Amino acid sequence: MIECANLVKEFKEGRIRAVDGLTLSIKKGEIYALIGANGSGKTTTVNMMTGALAPTSGRISVLGVEMPEGKNLVSGRIGVAPQEYSLYSDLTLEQNAGFFAKLYGMDFKRFRARFEELNGILRLEGREHSLVSNLSGGMKRRASIECALLHEPEVVFFDEATVGIDPVLRAFLWDYFRSLRSNGLTILLTSHVMDEASKADRIGLVRAGKLVDQGEPETLMARHGVNSIEEVFLKLSGKEIADA
Amino acid sequence: MPRAGGFSIRRSAAVAERVLVQIRRDRRTLGMLFAMPAVIMLIFGFALGGQVSNVPILVDNQDAGYLANLGVTGTPVYAGSHILASLQTDSAVSVRAGSFESGKQGVDSGAYFAAVLIPSNFSKVAFMQTQGRNVSASIQLYIDGTKPSIVATVLGAIQNAVQNSSRVKGFNLVQQYAYGGKFSGLDVSLPSVIAFVLTFLVLLISLLTVSRETTSGTLPRLYTTPLTAVERLVGYTLSLLVVSIMMVVVVLVVGIGLFGAVVRGDPLLLFGAALLYALSQVLLAVFLSNFARNEFQAVQLAPLIALPSMALSGMLVPIFSLPGWIQPISKVIPMYYANQLFEGIMLKGYGAGTVAFDFLVVVAIAVLFLLLAMTTVKDRMDA
Numbered sequence: 001m002i003e004c005a006n007l008v009k010e011f012k013e014g015r016i017r018a019v020d021g022l023t024l025s026i027k028k029g030e031i032y033a034l035i036g037a038n039g040s041g042k043t044t045t046v047n048m049m050t051g052a053l054a055p056t057s058g059r060i061s062v063l064g065v066e067m068p069e070g071k072n073l074v075s076g077r078i079g080v081a082p083q084e085y086s087l088y089s090d091l092t093l094e095q096n097a098g099f100f101a102k103l104y105g106m107d108f109k110r111f112r113a114r115f116e117e118l119n120g121i122l123r124l125e126g127r128e129h130s131l132v133s134n135l136s137g138g139m140k141r142r143a144s145i146e147c148a149l150l151h152e153p154e155v156v157f158f159d160e161a162t163v164g165i166d167p168v169l170r171a172f173l174w175d176y177f178r179s180l181r182s183n184g185l186t187i188l189l190t191s192h193v194m195d196e197a198s199k200a201d202r203i204g205l206v207r208a209g210k211l212v213d214q215g216e217p218e219t220l221m222a223r224h225g226v227n228s229i230e231e232v233f234l235k236l237s238g239k240e241i242a243d244a
Numbered sequence: 245m246p247r248a249g250g251f252s253i254r255r256s257a258a259v260a261e262r263v264l265v266q267i268r269r270d271r272r273t274l275g276m277l278f279a280m281p282a283v284i285m286l287i288f289g290f291a292l293g294g295q296v297s298n299v300p301i302l303v304d305n306q307d308a309g310y311l312a313n314l315g316v317t318g319t320p321v322y323a324g325s326h327i328l329a330s331l332q333t334d335s336a337v338s339v340r341a342g343s344f345e346s347g348k349q350g351v352d353s354g355a356y357f358a359a360v361l362i363p364s365n366f367s368k369v370a371f372m373q374t375q376g377r378n379v380s381a382s383i384q385l386y387i388d389g390t391k392p393s394i395v396a397t398v399l400g401a402i403q404n405a406v407q408n409s410s411r412v413k414g415f416n417l418v419q420q421y422a423y424g425g426k427f428s429g430l431d432v433s434l435p436s437v438i439a440f441v442l443t444f445l446v447l448l449i450s451l452l453t454v455s456r457e458t459t460s461g462t463l464p465r466l467y468t469t470p471l472t473a474v475e476r477l478v479g480y481t482l483s484l485l486v487v488s489i490m491m492v493v494v495v496l497v498v499g500i501g502l503f504g505a506v507v508r509g510d511p512l513l514l515f516g517a518a519l520l521y522a523l524s525q526v527l528l529a530v531f532l533s534n535f536a537r538n539e540f541q542a543v544q545l546a547p548l549i550a551l552p553s554m555a556l557s558g559m560l561v562p563i564f565s566l567p568g569w570i571q572p573i574s575k576v577i578p579m580y581y582a583n584q585l586f587e588g589i590m591l592k593g594y595g596a597g598t599v600a601f602d603f604l605v606v607v608a609i610a611v612l613f614l615l616l617a618m619t620t621v622k623d624r625m626d627a
Binding site (some may be wrong): 050051052053076078080082084088090100103105 | 460470
């Protein structure tokens with residue numbers, strides 16, 4: 001579903017290597033969490049997967065299509081909720097959702113049905129006509145997720161999607177993500193909150209643009225002899241620091 | 245330590261220091277801060293430095309001369325030739341000889357600014373005047389009244405030429421204005437004011453609107469959707485076209501309705517020309533916004549284009565009065581063609597056929613900006 005091989009992304013004429021030889025494979029219907037500290041290259045990786053950035057070297061394919069060359073072939077089948085809300089703050093929630101629905105070619109009837117369904121799931125009822133600038137941080141995050149899911153994509157990318165959402169709603173969202181997965185949706189999410197990632201099917205730990213380990217949460221914890229993903233991350237980070 | 249409630253120059257200085265650091269960090273803005281005043285001062289200096297000169301006029305000297313019988317030897321009088329010679333040495337005008345009728349046609353088509361006819365009996369009448377006879381020598385003038393400063397220059401040049409010809413004590417200038425009469429200062433200013441307002445405001449609003457996508461952080465998300473870069477450009481252009489229609493309507497309603505601007509031509513043609521020109525400015529803004537990283541950079545581009553356009557498009561100084569090396573630059577400034585169009589339709593009453601060339605040039609400019617915008621637009625964050 002998503003394949004990356006030796007993915008490298010450099011900025012400032014090679015002075016900054018944000019992603020450094022990353023290789024991973026995500027299966028259909030899987031929730032894969034890319035976790036790492038801020039600045040470890042998670043967002044850059046997502047941007048390359050969604051076609052917003054071109055890799056310096058290496059290759060990526062999403063839904064069997066090479067990116068970014070085949071972006072136009074898959075952009076209608078993927079959904080993206082970026083780290084920044086990326087909504088028009090001077091438009092209402094409905095106007096924002098309506099705009100993205102049109103970009104994805106949805107007709108009005110289908111849009112209305114999906115919009116109402118997602119408003120219920122994401123607890124945004126009654127805020128349809130609120131300007132996005134007047135929504136709380138958590139609501140903006142949910143609105144961004146709503147715009148990513150409107151067109152029923154096959155793959156969604158949630159970049160730090162659950163940051164700023166209260167624990168109750170976060171737990172609810174995870175249940176929702178799992179229900180989407182059972183319907184065949186593939187989810188790649190990034191997070192710097194380690195305990196959150198343990199709810200994913202598989203985890204990839206990223207450090208300085210490199211994938212330092214990956215696997216199912218229980219497998220990772222067992223492999224490193226610890227009881228939490230945070231400890232796995234700290235252990236790997238400590239090892240890296242000791243190695244450096 | 246200053247109290248939180250009192251005035252602290254240190255806190256003000258901290259704000260000033262922070263703003264200066266931000267400006268210093270934005271290299272394009274820093275460059276503009278030095279380049280913009282220098283470029284604009286240079287352009288205005290060159291454009292306004294000279295005086296009205298080289299006004300193209302045609303002189304038809306039909307004066308047959310007069311052999312005055314003064315004693316033993318006659319003294320031939322060729323007053324018309326004196327006047328023509330004097331005009332030819334005057335840098336205020338650029339004189340071509342020809343028939344008065346062809347000169348009038350040239351004035352109507354914009355090739356000449358005035359046509360002058362010195363009649364065949366001019367010297368004779370002038371001589372009779374010197375003898376105290378109650379007659380008055382006449383010169384016929386057919387002149388474009390759309391630029392009062394140039395009218396004054398031409399009248400002054402003729403006055404000087406006649407005075408330099410010592411044989412003529414006085415003359416009667418029979419003036420006929422092209423395009424149906426003399427215009428007020430407001431009448432002649434409004435076409436270029438409309439062009440300037442559209443240049444400046446359409447550019448400014450368009451640059452701000454398009455660059456907002458960059459600063460709001462929504463652009464990276466759009467890169468991941470099926471929206472193509474060209475579709476996005478067309479979308480911006482369509483929305484700004486609607487904004488432009490409103491601006492054109494306001495400008496024309498205020499100009500014509502409130503100030504009573506003369507519109508001798510077809511108002512619909514004027515509206516179409518104004519809208520076409522506004523579209524060319526929208527497309528210029530869409531093209532330029534591909535290079536602006538923030539609204540601050542984008543906003544600076546509007547005066548950087550509008551002010552030199554004002555100086556070089558003929559709005560302030562007639563093109564033929566600009567230094568020779570600047571004149572070709574004027575012809576590549578879109579506002580020059582807007583001035584030609586608006587002045588032609590409003591003051592001269594030109595129809596679609598007469599303004600077709602300027603119309604097509606603006607269409608070509610719009611297409612050029614569209615192509616430039618399409619070839620420079622980004623479809624990825626790192627493109």
